[in-house]
Amino acid sequence: MKIVRIERVVRMAVKNLAQYKMRAGLTVLGIIFGVCSVVAMLSVGEGASREIQEQLQQQGSRNIWLASEKLPEEQLSGGQTNSSRIAIYGLTYDDANRFSRIVPNLESLTPSKKVRFDVRFQDRSKETEIVATTPWCAEIKNLRVLAGRFISPRDMEEGAPVCAIGARLARTLFAAYDPIGKNMKVGNDVYRVVGVVADKFSTPEFENKPPWFVGDEEQVYIPLKTYVQRNGDMFVRFGGGASTMEKVELHEVILTLREQDHVMQAAEVVRNVLRGNHSREDYQIKVPLQLIRQMQATRRLFNIVLGSIAAISLIVGGIGIMNIMLATVSERTREIGIRRALGARRRDIVAQFLVETLVLSISGGLIGLLGGVIIPKTITFLTDVRTVLTPLSFIIAFGVSVAVGIVFGLYPARRAALMDPIEALRHE
Amino acid sequence: MTAPIVELRNVWKVYATEGLEVTALRDVSLAIGEGEYAVIMGASGSGKSTLLNVLGCLDRLSRGRYLLGGQDVSDLDDDMLSALRSRKLGFIFQSYNLIPQLNVLENIEAPLYYQDVPERDARRRAADLAERLGLGDRIYHKPAQLSGGQQQRVAIARSLASAPLLLLADEPTGNLDSKTGEEILRIIDELNAEGRTIIMVTHDDAVAHRAHRVVRLLDGGIQSDEYTGSPGSLELASAANARK
Numbered sequence: 001m002k003i004v005r006i007e008r009v010v011r012m013a014v015k016n017l018a019q020y021k022m023r024a025g026l027t028v029l030g031i032i033f034g035v036c037s038v039v040a041m042l043s044v045g046e047g048a049s050r051e052i053q054e055q056l057q058q059q060g061s062r063n064i065w066l067a068s069e070k071l072p073e074e075q076l077s078g079g080q081t082n083s084s085r086i087a088i089y090g091l092t093y094d095d096a097n098r099f100s101r102i103v104p105n106l107e108s109l110t111p112s113k114k115v116r117f118d119v120r121f122q123d124r125s126k127e128t129e130i131v132a133t134t135p136w137c138a139e140i141k142n143l144r145v146l147a148g149r150f151i152s153p154r155d156m157e158e159g160a161p162v163c164a165i166g167a168r169l170a171r172t173l174f175a176a177y178d179p180i181g182k183n184m185k186v187g188n189d190v191y192r193v194v195g196v197v198a199d200k201f202s203t204p205e206f207e208n209k210p211p212w213f214v215g216d217e218e219q220v221y222i223p224l225k226t227y228v229q230r231n232g233d234m235f236v237r238f239g240g241g242a243s244t245m246e247k248v249e250l251h252e253v254i255l256t257l258r259e260q261d262h263v264m265q266a267a268e269v270v271r272n273v274l275r276g277n278h279s280r281e282d283y284q285i286k287v288p289l290q291l292i293r294q295m296q297a298t299r300r301l302f303n304i305v306l307g308s309i310a311a312i313s314l315i316v317g318g319i320g321i322m323n324i325m326l327a328t329v330s331e332r333t334r335e336i337g338i339r340r341a342l343g344a345r346r347r348d349i350v351a352q353f354l355v356e357t358l359v360l361s362i363s364g365g366l367i368g369l370l371g372g373v374i375i376p377k378t379i380t381f382l383t384d385v386r387t388v389l390t391p392l393s394f395i396i397a398f399g400v401s402v403a404v405g406i407v408f409g410l411y412p413a414r415r416a417a418l419m420d421p422i423e424a425l426r427h428e
Numbered sequence: 429m430t431a432p433i434v435e436l437r438n439v440w441k442v443y444a445t446e447g448l449e450v451t452a453l454r455d456v457s458l459a460i461g462e463g464e465y466a467v468i469m470g471a472s473g474s475g476k477s478t479l480l481n482v483l484g485c486l487d488r489l490s491r492g493r494y495l496l497g498g499q500d501v502s503d504l505d506d507d508m509l510s511a512l513r514s515r516k517l518g519f520i521f522q523s524y525n526l527i528p529q530l531n532v533l534e535n536i537e538a539p540l541y542y543q544d545v546p547e548r549d550a551r552r553r554a555a556d557l558a559e560r561l562g563l564g565d566r567i568y569h570k571p572a573q574l575s576g577g578q579q580q581r582v583a584i585a586r587s588l589a590s591a592p593l594l595l596l597a598d599e600p601t602g603n604l605d606s607k608t609g610e611e612i613l614r615i616i617d618e619l620n621a622e623g624r625t626i627i628m629v630t631h632d633d634a635v636a637h638r639a640h641r642v643v644r645l646l647d648g649g650i651q652s653d654e655y656t657g658s659p660g661s662l663e664l665a666s667a668a669n670a671r672k
Contacts, residue, residue: 008547019529338525341486343514343542345507421486
């Protein structure tokens with residue numbers, strides 16, 4: 001019974017609005033843009049939030065990341081020979097030792113050397129990055145082992161000449177061969193491939209398929225000890241048509257803390273240690289948590305700005321509706337009088353005009369939702385900005401359009417209902 | 429004698445506008461029985477519109493009592509008065525007062541809408557009434573597509589939709605040419621002949637002659653109240669009363 005009545009009221013509202021198609025259409029447009037901007041804003045905001053969350057995951061919110069940095073030539077001190085000069089800079093074994101002794105709540109420390117070498121399998125060769133590191137690096141760097149295994153603690157202990165290679169390198173260098181167990185030349189040394197790895201976040205888990213068809217990694221991971229035993233700390237860097245000798249003990253050190261809450265304090269200790277050990281700033285320090293917090297703060301501001309714009313456009317849309325409904329009510333004064341004479345109660349009149357407003361705002365809301373889906377997709381298509389549509393944004397947009405209908409429809413509807421029926425009937 | 433359909437007891441209506449008091453009705457007492465066809469006449473400003481509004485439960489009394497169908501309606505609230513209008517009263521206006529965006533059928537069933545009559549029943553009743561008033565081939569027309577006479581017939585059909593106790597007509601022929609007016613008056617005569625109680629406001633003596641009772645107002649009070657109608661119509665009225 002109740003539902004039948006609602007259906008009749010809605011049908012009547014549609015019929016009444018159909019008298020003023022142009023006017024109703026223009027009014028709806030205001031709501032369409034309002035809801036559209038709300039949905040688009042929410043999806044851009046959600047996209048940014050997901051991106052930050054992912055970066056947090058990838059970079060590790062519990063990590064402090066240190067890298068050696070070569071300073072401009074003139075600032076470099078270091079041994080100079082007749083033919084070439086040796087650039088000595090960067091993080092040292094001593095730094096790493098100190099960190100592991102005095103940084104509180106340290107869970108693990110992952111030192112790496114990163115150098116470029118030609119790698120060769122049969123007649124194929126490629127210059128790529130060699131990462132000499134520890135067995136637990138895979139976990140810290142979010143590597144997924146696609147085949148075989150990563151370098152093991154035992155490899156490290158024995159200084160075994162083994163390596164795990166990135167998936168892309170596995171594809172380009174080994175092509176049709178299964179790389180596992182094959183020997184590969186890295187510079188002048190021979191290493192046996194024990195595994196293929198790829199980034200955990202960019203590769204889905206596969207069953208059955210040859211897994212190294214995905215992933216863009218080209219690095220070669222070898223045990224740090226093996227590398228140091230064979231190559232030492234000196235290496236030659238080619239570039240700019242000349243070659244320079246460099247001596248860098250560690251290119252990268254990642255400190256992982258037990259809890260996120262320990263990161264800021266630990267970062268302070270790390271900075272102090274580095275300041276004490278280094279006369280120049282030949283290192284970089286990055287605290288992902290700090291960066292992420294900054295990004296979140298920026299994003300919050302961004303959301304407030306976007307949200308205000310969307311809210312303003314909705315309010316403008318709502319005022320548009322109210323304006324039109326007031327005009328409609330005064331134009332239809334006589335109709336109101338007739339309906340009252342025929343037995344309409346005040347609340348019937350309120351219901352009639354309120355439902356008319358709601359029909360406008362909800363239909364605007366639904367069309368706006370559609371636009372709110374298309375706009376973020378277009379943004380993602382045209383730019384690299386990530387957008388995510390959540391069911392919540394639909395609920396919010398719909399709820400908001402209903403709220404706008406009620407808030408801005410109630411006044412005109414009440415005004416209609418409170419008219420004196422006799423006056424209304426006399427109205428020309 | 430059965431209880432009158434309409435009974436006004438010492439009714440006053442005083443408007444206070446901008447500190448100025450205007451007495452529109454002055455101690456009016458009036459009883460109209462079932463099946464009567466009464467005409468209210470008077471110069472403009474004599475209070476006939478106010479009287480009709482009071483009778484139509486559109487306006488409240490300042491003093492006195494109004495009994496409609498034996499029920500005291502003087503103190504009812506707005507919702508209850510609306511319910512009364514919808515169930516017990518039928519209005520016929522000088523300017524038809526149809527709702528422009530609704531077609532003939534929808535206009536006729538409009539009062540039923542506010543009584544929660546199931547849509548199908550309302551539709552059927554409206555179609556019957558349209559047929560009866562010779563609008564059978566016009567039911568999907570909008571008011572603007574109809575002549576004045578046709579519009580007034582729609583209005584009459586609408587006033588009958590909820591089978592009211594009382595029909596109130598306010599100069600129903602005022603906007604019509606004499607031939608069409610005659611047609612409308614004949615319909616009203618027929619309705620009265622079927623036993624319906626009719627109160628009509630008019631200033632046209634020719635119209636007044638068709639009724640069997642004429643109430644004349646002067647300055648808000650009743651100047652005269654006399655039975656003028658043909659004995660035939662009176663007999664019909666009493667016969668209709670007797671049947672019930």
